Amino acid sequence: MEYVVEMLNIRKEFGNFVANDNITLQLEKGEIHALLGENGAGKSTLMNVLFGLYQPEGGEIRVRGKKVDITNPNIANDLGIGMVHQHFMLVENFSVTENIILGTEPTKMGVTNKKDAAKKVQALSEQYGLNVDPYAIIEDISVGMQQRVEILKTLYRGAEILIFDEPTASLTPQEIIELIQIMKRLIAEGKSIILITHKLKEIMDVSDRVTVIRKGQGIGTVVTAETNPNELASLMVGRQVEFTTVKGPAFPKDEVLDIKNLVVEDYRGLAKVKNLNLNVRKGEIVGIAGIDGNGQTELLEAITGLRKVKSGTIFINEKDVTGSKPRKVTEAGVGHIPQDRHKHGLVLDFPIGHNIALQTYYKKPISKNGIIDYEKINEKAKQIIADFDVRTQGPQELARSLSGGNQQKAIIGREVDRDPDLLIAALPTRGLDVGAIEFIHSRLIEQRDNGKAVLLISFELDEVMNVSDRIAVIHDGEIVDIVTPESTTEQELGLLMAGHHVRDNKEGVKKEGEDQHVE
């Protein structure tokens, strides 16, 4: 078999830290080769070695059978290696063509010749079924389209080997399906693809073979058709992984959160939450299922005091917190794992220890009479780091340099450790690998079993189905139905989320459902 790229026994060190240890990856011509590993396992490091951004300490790279020395990305480009980065490298207010030719602008008598370039872009776009308008401005097109521009950029520069770094992280389900079609088309046209991901479903759907790395070690390569998600997950994590979360029945008690006729507007004054009613009781997990943009963010921000309430009431533990400041809400017994951990959850340039104190820094024992005790912060941080298995060099490490999963564990540790009566978890597993997801789900259930209330917001149906005791379906700012995971299916939920009323007798079903949890 002919290999287009061979990375043999690659070793990469950063100081005393070995990021890649003896990893071998062999890419056959015309295959989609998945590179699987947990967050922080060393996937990106390996690809940066291939792309010339890092120099390996050991091992060798062969391209089309010839040993090569890739000391910078230009050499990688010349060898026909192109990378589609996870975070797109595009100039927002340039056109598609301008972005593609950036750095290699063709000129005609000293003037940039955009017309010919645009024609070439158009031709490539048609050849691979990308459907990109060469004259569109980047900021006007969707994330999925922007990604295609990145793909075109590599093709325009003659890439034969494409590296996709977590390409589905920011795509909608529809866009993911389209991307998979594009990848298959690329293969049909003779390209070879390395796909970096930790999503098992995608690997099963699209790849031919999988190379697994775990904690910087090469574990081996398997043929996709001869494996299954369970095996891949245990290869990746190093132990058996439970996909369906195990949990006992819920024993709900008193109401903790009670929302009545809530109306919340966005910054334009349009109602995003419309007359919403919801309650969450001690000892249960209520999942809010819905498509992104149906008022979940506004609902959360209203509960936690980050956004003004137009009308309606929010009670926590029978205390009116409508329109209260965030700290008031927190002190009423609310823990909040925010939707966007970089924007709201962490001060990235603070050490992780400081971040763990973000909700308690002003209280005894950390602060007394306005004097803060960083020793106490570090003690607390060490305890939470240990309890929640946050992999870090210690409380002094900057939050920015932790992997996503460990950042999230630190946030969850911070919020759960305060033992709040109501824990709000918004997209708590976004972008995380199966091992971290399993850990976080079990923590949420543990809170429930300790008699706390949990409100889970998620865009992932299987997460809502697995973890929740009750599922409130939100559509266009309203709770359209409340169901239990046992009495519904993903299909039914999907329809409800899209605003369809499933059956004619839906009203009846809805009443029954409500009766069940009023008792």
Place this chain on the structure above:
Amino acid sequence: MSNRVTNILVPLISVILGLIVGAIIMLVSGYNPISGYTALWNGIFGDLYTIGETLRQITPYLLAGLAVAFAFRAGLFNIGVEGQLIVGWFAAAYVGLAVELPKIIHLPLAILAAAAAGALWGFVPGLLKAKFQVHEVIVTIMMNYIALHVTNALIKTVSDGGDRTDKIFSSASLRSEFFQNLTEFSRLHYGILLALIMVAVMWIILEKTTLGYELKAVGFNHNASKYAGMNVNKNIILAMVISGAFAGLAGAMEALGTFEYVSSKGGFTGIGFDGIAVALLGMNTPLGVIFGATLFGSLKYGALNMPNAAGIPLEIVEIVIAVIIFFVASGYIIRLLLLRAANKKKEAK
């Protein structure tokens, strides 16, 4: 190469490179760089008097640097230190000459007046930023002009149409007989002690108080601070007020120590603007500001000796000084070059 070696080597190489380029500039302009640098050296360390004067020059730079650095740590760019310094200068001088009180009351009162005036001048942009999201850079620049012309008008009023006020009462003066005797009657005054105390105050606020934790959090990430229940607006205003108070104190140094009066100005003093460079050279840390202020104060004062002692025109002198500071600030480039060289060596092995 170990970290410690680079940390010593980088500033050293930066200064040497700056001196070399400065020498080239003097050479091509037809002046002798050796006598130029001798004059600079003597202008800084020549005798006890010049050492005293150098230290005096460093004092306002310390406080201006602290002012800029403090705002920076809370994520704010206070370009208004110049204006805050000017109103502080006037306020201190006015209190110093308007009443005569026992020194134990008069001097602190004059100092506090300067801090309060600077704080007020910082409060306005802080408030506008917090309440209406007006960018503090625009507001502080405009507040500089307002400060300049308002104080000029007030000086005219206070001095019956003159260009400078009377001398302040000695009960409000920072002048120190002890320092004067020590330094052959330079104008070195007690203000340097106050400035050093303020360095400690800034360090304590940032590293030891709950307020400091909040200010730094707000400086890095508004959204996360708000999520964590901090009052972001309060912190923005407070940061500008404290920063302005430091700047006002820098003005008090001039009013109560160096000059003992205030005169109307044709333009800005430049100390407030140089404070930006002082803060950045010191990486916005209290100890770093001491380093930055020492560099700025020494070079600025020592340079005054170059036209007299070496006959180099002031314009060339200013260019040379700017080049030296430029190279010190470019330490990053030197660090990069050193790193490259080290890597090359490693590869050759």
